[in-house]
Amino acid sequence: MIEYFTIAIVLIVISLLVSMFRILREYERGVIFLLGRFQKVKGPGLIIVIPFIQQMVKVDLRTxxxxxxxxxxxxxxxxxxxxxxxxxxxxxxxxxxxxxxxxxxxxxxxxxxxxxxxxxxxxxxxxxxxxxxxxxxxxxxxxxxxxxxxxxxxxxxxxxxxxxDESMIRVIARQAEAERSRRAKIIHAEGEHEASKRLLEAARTLSRRSEALQLRYLQTLTEISNDKTNTIVFPVDLLRDLKKSVAGMETPEPDDGGGEPAHSSSEFPDTSAVLGGEEGGKV
Structure with a gap:
């Protein structure tokens, strides 16, 4: 009987000794309380906690x-x-x-x-x-x-x-659509404003010489002729103004006795006679 009692005591002592040793990982800490009062923070590694006297609360330090x-x-x-x-x-x-x-x-x-x-x-x-x-x-x-x-x-x-909510999503979509429309109108207005400035500058440049305006008319006719069309209508006054402009640029040179006299503006044919005397012609 005494032997059994001794064996039981030995086993209890061994279990208490084993329970005293605790192992804490690198990311763990043990908050130690001694008889209910805070004592210290232990760890990591091997620590000793006295049973019934000390208590440990394990805390994880990982995120x-x-x-x-x-x-x-x-x-x-x-x-x-x-x-x-x-x-x-x-x-x-x-x-x-x-x-x-x-x-x-x-x-x-x-x-x-x-x-x-x-x-x-x-x-x-x-x-x-x-x-x-x-x-x-x-x-x-x-x-x-x-x-x-x-x-x-x-x-x-x-x-x-x-x-x-679905209703709010639709409202946001309409708001975004209205915002894009507003930006498109602003961009279009800015483009019109810039184009008007460029057109004004072009008009001022063409107004300095009448020949420039006539050449611009002819360029426009050239662009129109590229289209698939059979009839092009343009004013006869255009040719008359062009003839006057060219005649003004031609100056008769004096005859030195050995050469032919220079051609004058009167040698240009009458455009109206060529077109049958009508105010407008068709080509």
Whole structure:
């Protein structure tokens, strides 16, 4: 009987000695309490915890990815949307994470949800869709400041989805279409304004010499003749003005007795006679 009792005591002592030794991984820390009072933070590696006298709470120091559930948010311009996000944080101070808050994971999750609703409610829908980077920074700064007392560092916040109703999607599509139409009208108006300036400059250049205007008429006729047409109507006054212009440029040279006299403008044929004396001709 005594032998069995001795064996039982030996086994108990061995089990207690074995339970004293704990192994913590590189990313783990142990918060040690001595008779209910905080003593120290141990780890990583092999540590000793005295049974019944010391208690250890294990804390993971790796980055935790928290999926923030979808939240119903009313924007500043009274648009109802559903927004969800993802939160990245880690424990920097195991002592505060265990002592100052009951469950730091649940507390951070609830704080992230309320902060997401409050921050997005101060902005309009366009900001939620176009300025996500700035909103992510604002939410991250607020969460990091409030969780600092818990020994937690919020490293990043990302808004994943902004879900809209079908009616709001149609409204946004109509707004985008109206915006594109407005830009097209502005571009067209700017083009007309620039073209009017160029036409005015061209008119001033052509008005300096009448020959330039006549040549421009002939160039236009040349462009029209390239089309598949049989009849081209143009004013007879055009040829008359052209004849006068060319006659003014021709100056009769004096006869030196050995050569032929220079041709004068009177030697040009009468265009109206060629066209049958009519005011207009057809070619």
């Amino acid at each position: 935790i990815v928290l999926d923030v559930p979808s939240q119903d948010v009313i924007s500043r311009d009274n648009v109802s949307v559903k927004v969800n996000a993802v939160l990245y944080f880690r424990v920097m101070d195991p002592q505060n994470a265990v002592i100052n808050v009951e469950n730091f994971y649940a507390a951070t999750s609830q704080l992230a949800q309320t902060t997401l609703r409050s921050v997005l409610g101060k902005h309009e829908l366009d900001d939620m869709l176009a300025s996500r980077d700035q909103l992510n920074e604002d939410i991250q700064e607020i969460l990091d400041a409030q969780t600092d007392a818990w020994g937690i560092k919020v490293s990043n916040v990302e808004i994943k989805h902004v879900d809209l």
